[in-house]
Amino acid sequence: xxxxxxSLPLAGLKVIEVAQGVAGPHCGRxxxxxxxxxxxxxxxxxxxxxxxxxxxxxxxNIESSATYQYNNSGKKSVxxxxxxxxxxxTFTVLxxxxxxxxxxxxxxxxxxxxxxxxxxxxxxxxxxxxxLTPFGLSGPYSHFTSTPIIQLALGGYLYLTGLPGKEPxxxxxxxxDYLTGLNGNGAVQIALWERDQTxxxxxxxxxxxxxxxxxxxxxxxxETYEGFIRNRNGxxxxxxxxxxxxxxxxxxxxxxxxxxxxxxxxxxERLCMMIGKGEFLExxxxxxxxxxxxxATYLDSLLSEWVGERTRxxxxxxxxxxxxxxxxxxxxxxxxxxxxxxLHRGLFTEINHPISGKAxxxxxxxxxxxxxxxxxxxxxxGEHTSEVIHS
Amino acid sequence: xxxxxxxAQGSLAGLRVLDLTRVWAGPLATRIYGDxxxxxxxxSDPRVPLINPNGLNSKLNRNKKNIGLRLDxxxxxxxxxxxTSVSDIIIENFRPRVMRNLNITYETLARIxxxxxxxxxxxxxxxxxxxxxxxxxxxAEALAGIPSLxxxxxxxxxxTGVAYGDPVSGLNAVGILLTALRHRNITGTGQFIxxxxxxxxxxxxxxxxxxxxxxxxxxxxNGNKSEHYSPxxxxxxxxxxxxxxxxxxxxxxxxxxxxIIDNTILNAEDYCVFENRKQDEKLIDAHISDxxxxxxxxxxxxxxxxxxxxxxxxxxxxQLLSDPHLNERDFFVDMNEPLFGVKRYDGQSIxxxxxxxxxxxxxxxxxxSSKEILMELLGYTxxxxxxxEKEGTVLFR
Numbered sequence: 001x002x003x004x005x006x007s008l009p010l011a012g013l014k015v016i017e018v019a020q021g022v023a024g025p026h027c028g029r030x031x032x033x034x035x036x037x038x039x040x041x042x043x044x045x046x047x048x049x050x051x052x053x054x055x056x057x058x059x060x061n062i063e064s065s066a067t068y069q070y071n072n073s074g075k076k077s078v079x080x081x082x083x084x085x086x087x088x089x090t091f092t093v094l095x096x097x098x099x100x101x102x103x104x105x106x107x108x109x110x111x112x113x114x115x116x117x118x119x120x121x122x123x124x125x126x127x128x129x130x131x132l133t134p135f136g137l138s139g140p141y142s143h144f145t146s147t148p149i150i151q152l153a154l155g156g157y158l159y160l161t162g163l164p165g166k167e168p169x170x171x172x173x174x175x176x177d178y179l180t181g182l183n184g185n186g187a188v189q190i191a192l193w194e195r196d197q198t199x200x201x202x203x204x205x206x207x208x209x210x211x212x213x214x215x216x217x218x219x220x221x222x223e224t225y226e227g228f229i230r231n232r233n234g235x236x237x238x239x240x241x242x243x244x245x246x247x248x249x250x251x252x253x254x255x256x257x258x259x260x261x262x263x264x265x266x267x268x269e270r271l272c273m274m275i276g277k278g279e280f281l282e283x284x285x286x287x288x289x290x291x292x293x294x295x296a297t298y299l300d301s302l303l304s305e306w307v308g309e310r311t312r313x314x315x316x317x318x319x320x321x322x323x324x325x326x327x328x329x330x331x332x333x334x335x336x337x338x339x340x341x342x343l344h345r346g347l348f349t350e351i352n353h354p355i356s357g358k359a360x361x362x363x364x365x366x367x368x369x370x371x372x373x374x375x376x377x378x379x380x381x382g383e384h385t386s387e388v389i390h391s
Numbered sequence: 392x393x394x395x396x397x398x399a400q401g402s403l404a405g406l407r408v409l410d411l412t413r414v415w416a417g418p419l420a421t422r423i424y425g426d427x428x429x430x431x432x433x434x435s436d437p438r439v440p441l442i443n444p445n446g447l448n449s450k451l452n453r454n455k456k457n458i459g460l461r462l463d464x465x466x467x468x469x470x471x472x473x474x475t476s477v478s479d480i481i482i483e484n485f486r487p488r489v490m491r492n493l494n495i496t497y498e499t500l501a502r503i504x505x506x507x508x509x510x511x512x513x514x515x516x517x518x519x520x521x522x523x524x525x526x527x528x529x530x531a532e533a534l535a536g537i538p539s540l541x542x543x544x545x546x547x548x549x550x551t552g553v554a555y556g557d558p559v560s561g562l563n564a565v566g567i568l569l570t571a572l573r574h575r576n577i578t579g580t581g582q583f584i585x586x587x588x589x590x591x592x593x594x595x596x597x598x599x600x601x602x603x604x605x606x607x608x609x610x611x612x613n614g615n616k617s618e619h620y621s622p623x624x625x626x627x628x629x630x631x632x633x634x635x636x637x638x639x640x641x642x643x644x645x646x647x648x649x650x651i652i653d654n655t656i657l658n659a660e661d662y663c664v665f666e667n668r669k670q671d672e673k674l675i676d677a678h679i680s681d682x683x684x685x686x687x688x689x690x691x692x693x694x695x696x697x698x699x700x701x702x703x704x705x706x707x708x709x710q711l712l713s714d715p716h717l718n719e720r721d722f723f724v725d726m727n728e729p730l731f732g733v734k735r736y737d738g739q740s741i742x743x744x745x746x747x748x749x750x751x752x753x754x755x756x757x758x759x760s761s762k763e764i765l766m767e768l769l770g771y772t773x774x775x776x777x778x779x780e781k782e783g784t785v786l787f788r
Binding site for chain 2: 009010030034052053054055056057058065066067069070071135136138139140141142143144145146147149150151152153154155156157158159160161162163165166167168169170171172173174175178179182183185186187188189190191192193194196197202204205206207209210211213214215216217218219220221222223224225226229230231232233234235241242243248250257258259260261262263267316320321324325326327328329330331332333334335336337339340341342344345347348350356357358359360361362363364365366367368369370371
């Protein structure tokens with residue numbers, strides 16, 4: 001282990017990750033980047049995320065999955081067939097010496113493989129076991145199968161995105177998994193904090209559906225406090241309720257779209273001044289937030305006129321610097337990679353892979369000079385089997 | 392649920408956090424710490440009430456003590472510095488210039504308490520061309536590329552309905568600050584951490600960026616259609632704006648699905664192959680839309696799931712609150728709000744040793760714990776408090 005890795009805060013911690021896909025591996029990626037030794041257990045066919053697109057390089061193969069490579073950076077890959085006795089006994093030895101186990105066994109796979117809930121925490125009392133499943137280990141949905149759209153639907157996210165009356169739209173990629181992986185990392189850090197004081201490990205269960213249900217700003221409060229269904233409203237906010245507002249909207253520019261996020265009274269006042277409609281501040285039609293919201297179509301047309309033939313960047317600079325209004329261009333994927341702010345921040349890093357070549361991956365949203373995350377390439381399938389099993 | 396609670400006070404009992412955050416991302420992060428028993432001191436401006444009849448701040452600020460404090464007054468600043476000397480974490484999400492104008496920088500605070508972990512959560516980060524620009528959860532997600540991937544087609548990008556920059560940043564803060572505390576326990580020194588609201592959603596799209604940079608990959612924007620599964624999307628069911636989502640992941644679940652809906656066209660053997668279903672997706676969608684139109688979303692979800700088919704009700708807020716699964720798992724918490732009566736909120740999704748729910752405290756309005764914090768924690772006298780109140784530095788409620 002090189003010296004800079006040794007100085008990272010999670011150095012010395014042994015993590016066994018048997019979870020596949022995105023949620024568990026994303027959690028493990030963070031632990032590995034902060035210094036932990038993460039051993040990824042893969043079945044003979046590999047983590048299922050190795051088989052899904054998009055792929056990197058020219059060929060679609062089990063080493064070139066973008067999802068796999070992103071979420072398994074810096075780990076060791078060990079092939080183990082847990083469906084045979086020898087596999088499970090080797091796995092048990094590894095877990096008995098580990099600090100953290102990240103698994104995704106739902107009730108069906110636990111029943112199938114005969115893994116009772118307290119099996120590993122009983123065996124190793126200082127073990128922190130993080131269970132990441134779509135619906136958790138109890139309740140009427142615990143046997144459900146799902147993909148991201150189902151998790152978004154039951155977690156209350158799907159209903160809120162899209163045009164009114166039209167099909168609700170999903171968030172891209174694997175958002176419920178990513179959120180649950182981040183929640184999993186929080187759980188690991190909380191449990192480690194407690195273990196540092198008591199020496200005791202614990203079993204921590206996290207369900208994707210519950211993760212999403214805790215990540216709503218005021219969705220449920222619109223019902224419990226005001227009695228409104230919270231609707232999807234395209235790029236606007238809802239007409240009804242205390243959260244009605246104008247100024248969260250998306251406007252077309254010559255080179256794409258720009259998003260405005262005007263939410264406070266002083267921002268509304270500056271918006272009126274910016275579009276040359278200072279008289280609105282005296283007009284009773286615009287006195288209330290719901291009043292403004294009901295005139296959104298007209299206000300959008302005025303804002304559009306003000307935007308005129310300008311680019312997204314020109315609009316952002318003027319609205320932000322002269323008027324102090326929150327705006328941002330709606331960037332496409334290749335534009336995000338080249339955005340000046342993200343480049344300045346070093347948000348992306350290039351990692352080379354022996355099979356698929358070079359690609360740019362996000363680092364982390366946080367920056368600190370005292371803990372530099374260590375990101376390296378994802379392992380080949382079974383690359384570290386002999387190193388880990390025979391050492 | 393009979394989760395074993397070995398530590399009724401919560402895993403983070405003993406940890407002290409100074410919370411200067413507003414709106415959503417920051418309060419969400421400190422709410423998780425508070426549920427886990429950390430001592431959260433929320434510092435609020437005495438001139439702005441916190442508790443409103445819209446429920447937002449009540450929901451986000453449970454299990455936090457509130458002090459109403461003017462940081463722009465000399466004595467207020469001194470109190471803040473004294474609190475810094477006895478705390479582990481300081482977290483704020485103002486625009487960068489606010490903290491600069493108050494002359495509250497990490498360097499100043501670290502001189503008082505070298506162990507302190509300070510976190511700022513500005514929109515775009517503390518440095519770089521947009522660092523001084525204001526941001527909002529919805530503009531943050533736009534810069535990160537999220538709405539460019541949502542739409543019925545590529546003509547109109549659609550924002551998420553959840554101001555996605557905020558929740559992702561909040562969760563990132565929870566993990567990294569505790570990691571920094573571990574670093575502090577090993578090295579003896581604190582640190583400063585900058586979390587950019589706009590960077591967080593981008594880190595949840597890693598595969599898109601990697602593939603684009605490698606071979607120019609660009610996904611097609613086409614509603615809920617999928618490159619892996621078909622049929623895939625939300626379908627209208629009986630009732631006003633009621634929908635069910637389904638995701639047919641393989642030939643086996645397609646076969647089970649056709650047995651349930653019993654439609655001669657869909658029964659064709661060819662359709663057990665993904666590529667064939669994908670090719671006739673529009674036709675297939677028209678048939679299954681007809682079938683779902685008269686069904687009850689919840690009933691048909693259980694009917695499909697019992698055959699191993701991925702399906703889920705597209706829950707609105709009312710359905711979420713009455714969801715049978717969440718309720719059976721005792722997910723929610725009912726709290727008796729002094730101003731609003733009993734209100735139901737989302738509980739804690741990390742099911743570890745959080746503080747017993749029966750001990751959770753409702754959100755305090757500005758200044759409710761000013762006296763307790765000044766007298767019990769910092770050793771101020773009643774006379775001191777009176778002076779501070781008179782000069783308008785501290786609000787006591």
